[in-house]
């Protein structure tokens with residue numbers, strides 16, 4: 630059976646990680662966060678982690694091929710799953726093209742892209758609040774601003790990319806975790822069947 634692959638799209642702080650986690654449990658899919666994968670590589674102190682850290686700590690995106698290679702490598706080592714919920718990947722049009730097999734040897738077919746729409750003031754507010762709790766090295770105010778800037782310049786154009794493919798669904802990300810979960814769940818249920 631072909632795997633069902635969902636992408637959660639949205640700004641840092643849009644709640645895509647929170648939703649991806651609970652949706653993965655509900656639909657029995659593997660939750661894959663490239664931010665988490667990078668942080669694991671960094672913690673293990675290997676060369677990939679060291680390279681990734683040099684980008685992450687200044688709020689930059691990691692290089693596209695580094696990211697997509699790490700992702701495919703991780704997927705080949707996953708036990709058999711029904712599908713995946715990707716959180717934080719793709720993050721650039723070039724990454725989306727690589728997943729589509731454009732200029733890349735492997736195709737990763739996507740079936741549904743959910744965009745959590747949250748306004749910029751709320752994003753900043755949430756990330757500053759999260760920084761107080763999580764103590765991440767990339768959560769200082771200047772770096773947060775850089776990440777938001779990168780999101781608008783590099784990731785937001787993906788909405789168009791997937792809109793044109795007819796697999797984008799827009800969800801208002803300003804509601805409660807429960808309400809958003811209900812809305813996204815019904816979208817997934819309708820598509821997954």
Ligand code: ADP
Pocket residue numbers: 640641642662663664665667684685688689690691692693696716717718719720724767776
């Ligand atoms: P957030 O959702 O708050 O931006 P993440 O944990 O998803 O945080 O990612 C943290 C950092 O990891 C990003 O700022 C970026 O440097 C790097 N990263 C994660 N995913 C990608 C990706 N797909 N492409 C490039 N860099 C990535």
